[in-house]
Amino acid sequence: AQSVTQLGSHVSVSEGALVLLRCNYSSSVPPYLFWYVQYPNQGLQLLLKYTSAATLVKGINGFEAEFKKSETSFHLTKPSAHMSDAAEYFCAVRYTGRRALTFGSGTRLQVQP
Amino acid sequence: KAGVTQTPRYLIKTRGQQVTLSCSPISGHRSVSWYQQTPGQGLQFLFEYFSETQRNKGNFPGRFSGRQFSNSRSEMNVSTLELGDSALYLCASSLDEGVSEQYFGPGTRLTVT
Numbered sequence: 535a536q537s538v539t540q541l542g543s544h545v546s547v548s549e550g551a552l553v554l555l556r557c558n559y560s561s562s563v564p565p566y567l568f569w570y571v572q573y574p575n576q577g578l579q580l581l582l583k584y585t586s587a588a589t590l591v592k593g594i595n596g597f598e599a600e601f602k603k604s605e606t607s608f609h610l611t612k613p614s615a616h617m618s619d620a621a622e623y624f625c626a627v628r629y630t631g632r633r634a635l636t637f638g639s640g641t642r643l644q645v646q647p
Numbered sequence: 648k649a650g651v652t653q654t655p656r657y658l659i660k661t662r663g664q665q666v667t668l669s670c671s672p673i674s675g676h677r678s679v680s681w682y683q684q685t686p687g688q689g690l691q692f693l694f695e696y697f698s699e700t701q702r703n704k705g706n707f708p709g710r711f712s713g714r715q716f717s718n719s720r721s722e723m724n725v726s727t728l729e730l731g732d733s734a735l736y737l738c739a740s741s742l743d744e745g746v747s748e749q750y751f752g753p754g755t756r757l758t759v760t
Contacts, residue, residue, distance in 0.1 A: 568748060577651070577737055577751040624690065633703045634680065634692035635739075635749060 536560055536629045540638035548646045553597075553612040555641045557625030560606065566628040567608040568635070569599055573621045581623075584608060595619070620645045649674065651740050651752035659758045665726040668755045672719050672740030678702075679721040680749060681713060684735040693736075696721055697743075725757075733759045 541556040559565060566585050570578040582593025589601045599610045610623060625638040652671045660666050672679050681693040692705040696715035713723040719740075725732055735756050739749035 570751070575753075575756075577653075577753040578739075580748055580750065583748050626690075633695055634705065635682075635690075636692075637682075637690035639689050 536627070536632075536636060538625055538627045538636050538638040540623075540625050540641050542641050543639065544642050544644065546644040546646060547615045549617055550614050553610070553615045553619065553643065555610040555623050555625075555643065557599075557608045557610065557638055558606055559608065559625075559627045561627075561629055563630050564601070564603055565630060567599075567601065568626040568628070569593065569597070569608075569610050570624045570626060571621050572624065572640075578624065581610070615643075615645045617645050617647065619643060651738055651750055653736075653738050653752040653755050655755060656753065657756045657758075659760060660728050661760055662728055662730060664728050665724060666728060666757060667722055667724045668736055668738075668757070670721045670723075670738030670740075670752060672721070672738075673750055676740035676742050676750075677719050678741045678743060678747075679715055679719065680739045680741070681721070681723050682737045682739065683707075684737060684754070685733075690737070693723065728759045730759050733757060 537560045539558045568583045569581040582591045584601045592598045597612045622640045622642045624640050626635040654669045678697045680695040684690045695703045699715045710726045715721045735754045737754045738752045741747045741749045
């Protein structure tokens with residue numbers, strides 16, 4: 535079955551430290567990939583998307599993600615965490631031939647002062 | 648442009664009742680998708696509408712239904728509510744039925760007692 539795996543349901547970093555949130559998909563055909571962020575009591579906000587153009591994708595709020603076909607990964611990074619980055623992050627995949635997004639289980643990012 | 652709007656934001660219903668949730672997509676967007684978010688199951692796809700036609704449906708019982716109007720606004724209905732239907736229901740709109748990204752509304756928090 536096509537799935538999305540986010541390693542680590544909780545990640546804690548210090549303010550100013552590197553943020554790395556992991557996402558792996560299961561498909562031999564590269565899908566369309568997205569990262570969303572959800573703040574408490576809010577909907578999902580699109581951070582960035584990969585649609586087979588550049589493998590390194592830059593998004594909003596200083597986030598970026600790199601598509602690695604050989605590793606079937608699309609990890610999200612940010613060089614320096616800010617307190618306002620504390621939220622839940624979801625990796626989502628749109629597999630070829632499917633219209634719906636398949637979401638990972640989410641990673642809650644905590645930023646320590 | 649205004650974002651995706653969902654009404655109501657919060658709703659409390661009793662088991663056995665039915666409920667209708669509303670979603671207004673971003674102006675010009677013609678595709679609307681619905682997702683259910685729960686702590687246990689995460690984000691799950693309910694259905695998608697494009698040009699007033701249901702294009703895709705997730706693995707939910709027939710109690711969950713929806714429709715789309717000519718102005719692209721969408722409603723979803725849940726009949727004979729069960730406790731397990733308590734969730735955040737998210738609506739997402741996209742420009743078309745291709746690979747364009749989905750933009751989410753703030754959600755409707757449904758509590759079934």
